[in-house]
Amino acid sequence: MSTALDKYSIDITQLSVGKSQISFLVDNFFLGQYKLLEKHKGKGVVIVHIDKQGRNIMVNLQTKVLLQTMCDRCLDNMNYELQTESNIIFSDDLSPNQENNPSKEFLHPNESKINIANKIYEDIFLAMPIRFIHDKKTSNKCNQAMISLLNAYSSTPAKIDPRWENLRKVKIKT
Numbered sequence: 001m002s003t004a005l006d007k008y009s010i011d012i013t014q015l016s017v018g019k020s021q022i023s024f025l026v027d028n029f030f031l032g033q034y035k036l037l038e039k040h041k042g043k044g045v046v047i048v049h050i051d052k053q054g055r056n057i058m059v060n061l062q063t064k065v066l067l068q069t070m071c072d073r074c075l076d077n078m079n080y081e082l083q084t085e086s087n088i089i090f091s092d093d094l095s096p097n098q099e100n101n102p103s104k105e106f107l108h109p110n111e112s113k114i115n116i117a118n119k120i121y122e123d124i125f126l127a128m129p130i131r132f133i134h135d136k137k138t139s140n141k142c143n144q145a146m147i148s149l150l151n152a153y154s155s156t157p158a159k160i161d162p163r164w165e166n167l168r169k170v171k172i173k174t
C-alpha cells in the first residue's frame with residue numbers, strides 16, 4: 001500500500017554494509033500530514049547517518065527545520081529554528097535493550113524498507129517549545145500594539161450573571 005509518506009522510506013536491501021548517509025526534506029506537505037504539526041509551515045532537512053550491520057540498522061537523525069509559525073503572545077508571524085538529534089536501531093533481534101541503548105524498533109525478517117516519517121515527526125514534535133514566543137533567539141520583538149490590545153481585553157474579566165454564581169455555590173455544597 002502506498003501512502004503520502006512513502007518517500008520517507010529507506011530501502012535497506014540497497015544499502016551497502018557499513019556506513020552511509022542520506023537526507024530527506026521536511027516541508028509544508030510533511031508537516032501537514034500530522035495533526036499536531038499541521039498549523040505550522042516550515043522547511044528543513046533531515047540528515048540520516050546509517051550504519052548497517054546485517055539485520056541491525058543503526059540510524060542517527062539530525063533534523064534542522066525553520067518553522068514559520070505564530071507567536072503565542074502577540075499572534076504575529078515568527079520564525080523558529082528547530083534543531084534536534086536522535087538515534088534508533090532497527091533490528092530483527094528481539095532481545096531486550098541493553099542499558100544506554102537508543103530506542104529499538106522491530107524489523108520484520110521479510111521487511112525490505114524502513115520508514116522514518118513517524119520518527120522525524122516525533123523528533124520535531126518533542127523539540128518544539130510549549131509556547132512559541134518572540135525572543136532574542138528569534139531576533140524579533142513582539143508586536144507591542146497587539147500586546148496592548150490583548151491586555152486591554154484580558155484585564156476585563158467576563159462578568160458572571162449573579163444567579164449563575166449562586167447556582168454554582170449550591171452545586172459545590174452538594
Ligand SMILES: [Zn+2]
Nearest residue numbers: 071074134142
Ligand atoms: Zn510575539
